[in-house]
Amino acid sequence: MQFETLSDIRAALAAAPKPDATALEAAKLRNSQLTKPPAALGRLEEVAIWYCGWRGNARAQIDAPQVIVFAGNHGITAQGVSAFPAEVTVQMVANFEAGGAAINQLSMLAGAKMDVHALDLEQPTADFTQGPAMDEAAFLAAFSTGWGAVDPASDLLVVGEMGIGNTTAAAAMACALFGGTGDDWVGRGTGVDDAGLARKTDVVARGIAANPEARSDPWTALRCLGGREIAAMAGAIAAARANCIPVILDGFICTSAAACLEQAQKGALDHCVAGHLSAEGGHRKLLDAIGKEPLLNLGLRLGEGSGAALAIQIVKGALACQSGMASFAEAGVSAG
Amino acid sequence: MQFETLSDIRAALAAAPKPDATALEAAKLRNSQLTKPPAALGRLEEVAIWYCGWRGNARAQIDAPQVIVFAGNHGITAQGVSAFPAEVTVQMVANFEAGGAAINQLSMLAGAKMDVHALDLEQPTADFTQGPAMDEAAFLAAFSTGWGAVDPASDLLVVGEMGIGNTTAAAAMACALFGGTGDDWVGRGTGVDDAGLARKTDVVARGIAANPEARSDPWTALRCLGGREIAAMAGAIAAARANCIPVILDGFICTSAAACLEQAQKGALDHCVAGHLSAEGGHRKLLDAIGKEPLLNLGLRLGEGSGAALAIQIVKGALACQSGMASFAEAGVSAG
Numbered sequence: 001m002q003f004e005t006l007s008d009i010r011a012a013l014a015a016a017p018k019p020d021a022t023a024l025e026a027a028k029l030r031n032s033q034l035t036k037p038p039a040a041l042g043r044l045e046e047v048a049i050w051y052c053g054w055r056g057n058a059r060a061q062i063d064a065p066q067v068i069v070f071a072g073n074h075g076i077t078a079q080g081v082s083a084f085p086a087e088v089t090v091q092m093v094a095n096f097e098a099g100g101a102a103i104n105q106l107s108m109l110a111g112a113k114m115d116v117h118a119l120d121l122e123q124p125t126a127d128f129t130q131g132p133a134m135d136e137a138a139f140l141a142a143f144s145t146g147w148g149a150v151d152p153a154s155d156l157l158v159v160g161e162m163g164i165g166n167t168t169a170a171a172a173m174a175c176a177l178f179g180g181t182g183d184d185w186v187g188r189g190t191g192v193d194d195a196g197l198a199r200k201t202d203v204v205a206r207g208i209a210a211n212p213e214a215r216s217d218p219w220t221a222l223r224c225l226g227g228r229e230i231a232a233m234a235g236a237i238a239a240a241r242a243n244c245i246p247v248i249l250d251g252f253i254c255t256s257a258a259a260c261l262e263q264a265q266k267g268a269l270d271h272c273v274a275g276h277l278s279a280e281g282g283h284r285k286l287l288d289a290i291g292k293e294p295l296l297n298l299g300l301r302l303g304e305g306s307g308a309a310l311a312i313q314i315v316k317g318a319l320a321c322q323s324g325m326a327s328f329a330e331a332g333v334s335a336g
Numbered sequence: 337m338q339f340e341t342l343s344d345i346r347a348a349l350a351a352a353p354k355p356d357a358t359a360l361e362a363a364k365l366r367n368s369q370l371t372k373p374p375a376a377l378g379r380l381e382e383v384a385i386w387y388c389g390w391r392g393n394a395r396a397q398i399d400a401p402q403v404i405v406f407a408g409n410h411g412i413t414a415q416g417v418s419a420f421p422a423e424v425t426v427q428m429v430a431n432f433e434a435g436g437a438a439i440n441q442l443s444m445l446a447g448a449k450m451d452v453h454a455l456d457l458e459q460p461t462a463d464f465t466q467g468p469a470m471d472e473a474a475f476l477a478a479f480s481t482g483w484g485a486v487d488p489a490s491d492l493l494v495v496g497e498m499g500i501g502n503t504t505a506a507a508a509m510a511c512a513l514f515g516g517t518g519d520d521w522v523g524r525g526t527g528v529d530d531a532g533l534a535r536k537t538d539v540v541a542r543g544i545a546a547n548p549e550a551r552s553d554p555w556t557a558l559r560c561l562g563g564r565e566i567a568a569m570a571g572a573i574a575a576a577r578a579n580c581i582p583v584i585l586d587g588f589i590c591t592s593a594a595a596c597l598e599q600a601q602k603g604a605l606d607h608c609v610a611g612h613l614s615a616e617g618g619h620r621k622l623l624d625a626i627g628k629e630p631l632l633n634l635g636l637r638l639g640e641g642s643g644a645a646l647a648i649q650i651v652k653g654a655l656a657c658q659s660g661m662a663s664f665a666e667a668g669v670s671a672g
Contacts, residue, residue, distance in 0.1 A: 034438075035431055036438055037419065037526040040636065041438060042615060042634045042635025043635050083373065087670060088669060088670050095669055099662075100661055100666065101662070105656035105661060106657065109649075109652055109656045191376075296632070297633065298380060310653045313649035316445055317441075317445055321441050324440070325436055325438055326434070326435075326437070331434065333428060
């Protein structure tokens with residue numbers, strides 16, 4: 001899918017399907033009959049029912065999860081916002097392709113197909129303290145790449161990213177989408193010191209000042225303050241919705257991409273669950289803003305989709321119980 | 337192993353091995369060289385290093401996890417402490433053997449061998465409001481069964497339980513081990529109402545009153561207020577230590593069994609990680625008492641080993657990264 005205009009994207013989002021109400025009810029009924037006290041599997045039950053609704057099957061299973069890692073480079077790295085040099089983006093893409101990164105191990109463990117899309121790494125986005133990070137054509141191309149990267153045959157999606165400088169871009173987007181100042185949204189990313197943190201806060205403030213129109217529209221926020229990989233993540237999450245593929249959101253950067261969709265159209269993230277709470281400063285606040293409670297809280301702050309890939313196991317566990325357990329009647333167990 | 341006296345158990349605990357200091361240091365060094373910012377995998381890094389220390393291998397993997405479910409019946413069920421009738425214990429054992437319970441699905445998903453040990457179900461322990469739940473012979477037999485159930489070739493252990501009435505037994509044990517009153521430790525178990533909760537609190541108080549010696553010694557607390565499946569869990573956790581097999585603790589009942597070991601010998605649980613925080617009332621307090629922070633917090637309160645079995649995936653994820661990732665040097669990535 002190549003989106004030619006922003007209106008095409010808006011129309012695709014407006015046409016997004018809803019969960020299957022019949023499967024949802026059947027999943028709830030089945031859950032109530034399984035050999036366990038009511039609600040004893042806690043959040044696994046809610047996750048299983050949610051997933052079954054989207055898949056239109058009260059005994060759904062997860063057989064084909066997909067992990068996609070998008071990579072992009074950022075003009076703002078010139079401002080000293082990262083503990084790592086910008087060339088690490090391309091080096092890490094090579095590491096993904098060679099199978100050496102954390103996300104490779106976690107994808108393999110989860111039985112997920114993993115794809116890597118490097119987006120014009122030789123062409124960083126513009127420094128957003130000087131004006132928009134992307135023009136409309138660059139934004140539409142990146143969003144379309146993300147949309148097209150989703151395998152319609154997959155049954156669960158994780159989107160991750162790599163892009164030196166992108167926690168600053170995500171913080172600027174969050175600031176434009178939800179207000180506050182840079183202080184509210186920046187964190188230490190790959191590990192900047194106090195001076196680096198102050199630079200990030202300042203860069204966010206200058207980015208917002210240089211792109212005042214970003215405050216008024218989420219798509220503009222994404223285009224002016226985001227990056228190619230962030231726009232691609234938004235595209236992939238939207239494509240998953242169009243295909244009724246549930247999504248596990250990763251950390252701060254992934255959530256900033258998702259938040260644009262939610263701000264553009266309320267309910268756009270109904271097919272998404274938050275995989276984990278990142279240790280990155282603004283993530284809790286960003287999850288609160290989109291009304292998502294994370295499945296895991298293990299202090300991860302790596303990106304790449306790592307926290308969400310780990311959470312695939314939790315969603316698989318939920319479905320394994322929902323779809324594999326015997327009912328009280330089948331097992332001959334006395335109900336309480 | 338058949339323990340003939342309590343002294344034999346004490347001696348086995350005193351002879352417990354420590355983690356391999358060389359492997360521990362090598363694991364820390366390896367962790368510091370992997371292609372990620374320092375500490376970016378959060379708690380996964382700590383878990384991986386801990387596991388490698390116990391396995392004596394800086395690139396350890398998990399190939400043979402074992403889940404053991406112990407079942408026992410409790411005399412105190414006559415006091416109306418559960419939402420389910422006592423016959424559910426034997427019915428659920430049949431369900432475990434037929435593969436229909438939650439723990440079957442979660443064990444399969446984790447690639448774990450699952451064993452079920454039903455301990456004299458036709459002989460419930462004595463009602464501990466009238467005197468000791470078990471005599472010394474019954475306690476030693478149950479502990480020995482647990483010890484013998486551990487496969488020395490396994491490389492990760494989860495112990496779970498089934499026993500209608502056993503949240504009350506666990507609460508009484510916690511009360512004897514750590515003080516306070518029944519109110520501090522009882523919860524709703526499989527789902528008792530307010531009146532049931534009040535009965536549980538009262539039963540704990542009467543159990544402590546009828547077994548005053550339980551306050552003075554953890555083994556006596558386990559024998560007088562616990563149950564066969566709880567004693568077996570303690571035996572299995574101790575056997576895992578003797579074999580340098582790391583253990584993932586499950587919920588309130590499993591933790592009460594583990595807490596006896598820790599109270600009997602400080603450091604006895606160094607080979608254990610807390611798998612999850614149960615929704616059962618006293619679990620957080622019990623974990624605090626033994627100094628363990630749970631990996632998961634998903635509102636589970638099923639027992640069976642379910643929360644810990646789910647957490648196998650987290651520990652596997654930690655080891656997959658520790659042992660599978662490339663170093664900065666191997667991947668040609670610039671360090672920060």
